Amino acid sequence: MTDVLTAVRTHLGEHFRRAGITAEPTAASVTFLGTERIEVLRFGPDSDGVAHYVSVGCSRHPMFDPTELVTDAIHGPRAEVVVTLRGSTPKGLARSVAVLAAAPAVEGLVLEEDALIDLETPLWESSPFTAFLLGHSDIEEVPLPDPLPAVTIFSATPITATEAAWVRLKGADAMREAWVTDGVDVLDPRRRAASPS
Template identity: 55%
Template sequence: MEQVRGEIFEHYGVDAAGVDSASVTFLGLAPIEILRIVRGDLVHYLTLGASRQPMGDPSELLADPERGPRGELVLTLRFGAGSTTGLAKSLGVLAAAPAVEGVVLQPDALLDVSESLWHGAPFTAVLLGPSELPEVVLPEPADPVRYFAVTPVTATEAAWVRVRGADALREAWSEAGIDVHDPARGAASL
């Protein structure tokens, strides 16, 4: 995890003093850290700890402890657009999904938390996409750690993704000029 942390700090040009962190713990799992990095008018929330073990098929009898995809999450929001109380817990739940539920994080995955992502937010699910963060190469034979961009979505938008697909929702956001980094944004008119 220190190698992943170092790559994050290098990417954002910060050191430990420039990063806030919270820890989320689930019974039977190592803690998942949520890093908060402010750069300009954006706040980046990154998980650290979900990639300790590779993600794998939960139906397999023996999981490979070294090989398999490894993933972490990054959510970027506009700074100062309101309170995000409870967001660290929600990101921890999403990051723990591979270990708890056997979910494999991948682009265009829709993950539903069935409650507001943070206090008062209209978003109850997230859509994963590619991240600007480069993969973190680990020593062989481990697969690299990949970060996935997390975009909060409303229940209506999540339904749209289930029916039309992730690209259709992204196109609707683009056509409507919706800033998906705005935590106070409304849902796309679908």
């Protein structure tokens, strides 16, 4: 059986070396009761002060909806998530990334682009953000040998409860358009919330 997590780590290292981040990542390890360990690797910061926090562990098993009568232990989708932020590491962020990455195993969620994952608690100490909006990331899929599907790395953007409500009402694309219109820097952990009308 292919060691999926080793393939993910190798792929991540190659991706960030190409991006100019040559230092080995720092790692935090989180284990939740009844689940396998999730690691969160921090790559960077780069020359612009931007760091990338990537889960390793979600892709250990394929994701599937527990309400489905038939599950596919081989061909089901696999994923990891990356949170990209500018500045020093917020205290508690690694745990929130691990909670997100563990959601498929714990909650039976299938991570996919434009999904809203609401943790309903601050994502890090004194954070106004309580949810993640998943989207496309710059990290290419991690190829695995047949018959396993590639591992998708989703970006996970921290959002406020107000923004989460907007996503539920109008959709993920409308939220992203509002950020652009309002000049919101989603990489800033101290950013203000968008105020879409």
